[in-house]
Amino acid sequence: MSSKQHLIFLLSLAICIILTHSLSLEHGFTYLDDQVQVVNNSDIQHLDGKSLRSIFSSTSVGMYQPVTTLFYAMIYQLNGLNPIGYHLASILFHLLNSILLFNVLKKLGFKDWLLVFLTSIFALHPMQVESIAWVSAFSNLVFTSFYLLSLLYYLNYLNSANKRDYFLVTLFFLLSCFSKATAISLPLILVLLDLLKGKKAELKLLYNKIPLILISLIFAIVTINSREAAGHLSDLSISFGYFDRIFLLSYSILFYPFKFLWGFQLSAFYPYPELTDGLLPLKFYGALVLLITCIWLIFKFREKRMLWIGALIYFLIIAPTLHFIPVGNQLVTDRYIYLPMLGLLLILGTFAKDLPMNNLKYLSLIMIIGLGLMSFERSKVWENDQLIWEDVLSKHPKVAQAYNNLGSYVLLKGEKNLAFQYFDKAVKLKPYYADAYNNRGNLYSQAGESEKAISDFNKAIELRPHADAYFNRANELSNRGNFKLAIEDYNKSIELMPSPDAYTNRAFAKLNLNKDAEAVADLNKAIQLKFDYHQAYFLLAMEARKRVNFEEACNYLQKASQYGNKKAAAGYKELCRNI
Numbered sequence: 001m002s003s004k005q006h007l008i009f010l011l012s013l014a015i016c017i018i019l020t021h022s023l024s025l026e027h028g029f030t031y032l033d034d035q036v037q038v039v040n041n042s043d044i045q046h047l048d049g050k051s052l053r054s055i056f057s058s059t060s061v062g063m064y065q066p067v068t069t070l071f072y073a074m075i076y077q078l079n080g081l082n083p084i085g086y087h088l089a090s091i092l093f094h095l096l097n098s099i100l101l102f103n104v105l106k107k108l109g110f111k112d113w114l115l116v117f118l119t120s121i122f123a124l125h126p127m128q129v130e131s132i133a134w135v136s137a138f139s140n141l142v143f144t145s146f147y148l149l150s151l152l153y154y155l156n157y158l159n160s161a162n163k164r165d166y167f168l169v170t171l172f173f174l175l176s177c178f179s180k181a182t183a184i185s186l187p188l189i190l191v192l193l194d195l196l197k198g199k200k201a202e203l204k205l206l207y208n209k210i211p212l213i214l215i216s217l218i219f220a221i222v223t224i225n226s227r228e229a230a231g232h233l234s235d236l237s238i239s240f241g242y243f244d245r246i247f248l249l250s251y252s253i254l255f256y257p258f259k260f261l262w263g264f265q266l267s268a269f270y271p272y273p274e275l276t277d278g279l280l281p282l283k284f285y286g287a288l289v290l291l292i293t294c295i296w297l298i299f300k301f302r303e304k305r306m307l308w309i310g311a312l313i314y315f316l317i318i319a320p321t322l323h324f325i326p327v328g329n330q331l332v333t334d335r336y337i338y339l340p341m342l343g344l345l346l347i348l349g350t351f352a353k354d355l356p357m358n359n360l361k362y363l364s365l366i367m368i369i370g371l372g373l374m375s376f377e378r379s380k381v382w383e384n385d386q387l388i389w390e391d392v393l394s395k396h397p398k399v400a401q402a403y404n405n406l407g408s409y410v411l412l413k414g415e416k417n418l419a420f421q422y423f424d425k426a427v428k429l430k431p432y433y434a435d436a437y438n439n440r441g442n443l444y445s446q447a448g449e450s451e452k453a454i455s456d457f458n459k460a461i462e463l464r465p466h467a468d469a470y471f472n473r474a475n476e477l478s479n480r481g482n483f484k485l486a487i488e489d490y491n492k493s494i495e496l497m498p499s500p501d502a503y504t505n506r507a508f509a510k511l512n513l514n515k516d517a518e519a520v521a522d523l524n525k526a527i528q529l530k531f532d533y534h535q536a537y538f539l540l541a542m543e544a545r546k547r548v549n550f551e552e553a554c555n556y557l558q559k560a561s562q563y564g565n566k567k568a569a570a571g572y573k574e575l576c577r578n579i
Contacts, residue, residue: 001112009116010099013123013368017095020124020372023379024087024133031385031408032268033061033136037072039081042530044073059226061136064219067146067178068139086135093141094132098123100148101342107155108196108306108346113360114353118345120364124371125341126263126378127256130334133382134268137335139180144339146176147183154190158197166208173212181223182339184216185316192309192316220320240272245323247280248272248331251287252322253315254294256337260344263374268381269392270332271399307350314343329401385409400430407439416443434464438472445476467497475505483509500526500533507539516543534565541568550575 001009029039038044043054051073056066071089079085102119110118122128131140150172157165169190176183187209194205206213240248259266273281298308318340323331337344352360381391386409389402396402407422420443426436441456457473460466474489490506493499507522520543526536541556554576560568 001115006102006106006115009119010102013098013120014095016368016372017098017123018091020375021091021094021129021132021379023376024091024382025084027087027133027383028083029081029086029135030382030388031405032134032388034134036061037069037136038076038086041069041072044069044076047073047077062226063139063180064222064226065139065143065178065180067175068142068180071138071142083135086138087133090132090135090138090141093138093145094123094128097141097144097148100145100152101345104148104151104155104342105345105349107152110349110353113357113364114349114355117352117360117364117367118349120367121348121371122341122345124368124375125260126266126371126374127259127334127337127341129266129375129378129382130268131338133379134335140182140335140338143176143180143183146172146179147186147339150176150186151189151193154193158193170211170215174215177215177219181219182317182320184219184223184320187212187216188316189313192312196305196309223320240275244275244280247284247288249322249324250291251284252332253318254287254291255332256318256340257314257344259334260337260341263371265395266334266378267392267395268334268388269396269399269402270330271396272329272331274398304350306346310343310346310350312343313346314340317343398429400426400433400436403429404433404436404439407436411439411443416446419443432463434460434466434469437463438469441469441476442472445472445479450476450480465492465496467493467499467502470496471499471502471505474502474509478505478509481512483512487513498525498529500530500536503529504533504536504539507536511539511543511546516546519543532563534560534563534568537563538565538568538571541571545575 029035037060041060043051043058045051052070055069055073059065060069072086075085075089098119101122102115105115105118131137150169153165153168153172156162157169173183173186176186187206190209190212191205195201199205255270273284294311298311302308318336321333321336352363355363381387385405389406389409392399392402393406403422404426407419407426410422411419420440423436423440423443426433427440430436437456437460441453441460444450444453444456453476454473457469457476460469461473470489470493474486474493477483477486477489486509487506490502490509493502494506503522503526507519507526510516510519510522520540523536523540523543526533530536537556537560541553541560544550544553544556554572557568557572557576561572
């Protein structure tokens, strides 16, 4: 195929990608981390020195990804909180990644319709939908772009030995790590590219990778610490011993190739298996046998260099997401295959290269149409949280998190009874699920069942001390008039995660204990965190009125009213008409 034909293919593929994922442009934000990473993230609302320092010195949902957050900030400056801008950015990054992958495969020696065939699979496979349709998976797309750029410039460097190319390899690798720490695998992948290009397996291959290896180690340490601080290093150790983890790990390694070949029954959540009499389901034991068999076959056909290098590329890129260390609450997830698919494509290319050209042409057309339609259908699930979690439960009916998140979603729609049923189901399925206890406790509190509410908050804090549980228990204690104990819980909540809500509610408790100066300080801190936080202005007005400073009270009431506080608007009319 000529350069012109390659260009025609890439333009056609771009149209297919846009059509396949066009539904995403109509979707809103989900409550799967989108609220934290984008909607309520004050760091992305300004592009100044203060916000940049905050972006590069903090984590988001347990991950250090400042460059990704910086892209969120850029989109916010152009588009505010209109979801279409974030979804469009995801589609464009995926399009960029497909073009970059095309060029990587081309530099690795793939040609003509085989190149078209492999690129089309990456671009349109339904397992890629999660990375594109979910705004919070944007880091997956961003780190992949810089990662593939590093690979391209390293392949150039192998031919030219140009120091500029090596500098760009390092720069893009650093940007990739700053986008998502999963990029730490790159130095080892570069060694594999050395071997693929015919270099001998010698220790000196690592010499020019030492700066990259040091970068990897730093980001690995940062990631482990941030995950631990976010409470992600937890669930696995509760139910499974080290012996079980060998089988879980084997299953995880094989899960992605099988789903790659059979892209059906995809899910936004894949739970850990249930133990029966201390034993895993049979397929997990079979996974170890099958994995050993696959390793033996790869070794047997080791003369096919692309085969075993593709297998190692897949494994090394996906390794940071495997549960060598217990992270998170699900075993596998679709988005983790996004970049590791490169290794699987190399394996597939090893077997497909001997097919007749006409067969590859027809296979490519079938793949483009078939995978495109599958991805289009899969993207419908990501319209909102209810569809996402109902889809999960249709495939995995005992997922406690699905019930908990469904409960949170229907609660937003005012369906308290249904929400309670979901939270209660989540607690029964997973008796160590802190978030579900916290959510059910809130509903008990709203129903006036204070003792049950306190009991649930106590359990949530016992299982996983976190800001929300302390905050909610403090509110319940405050409702009971126990302001001293409430302040202790507000203190703990603020220590874990400062928020305008916590400062304002603590100020209310302090006002009731006549600690007015401390209350005013808290309210000012709340306003520093959120300048338009009307509850804080309203309480400042009440404190000023208590001092009989009506002019100051009216100023605060006016601000609170301006930012949407209806009580403040009524109070202003009553108190400030003649001032």
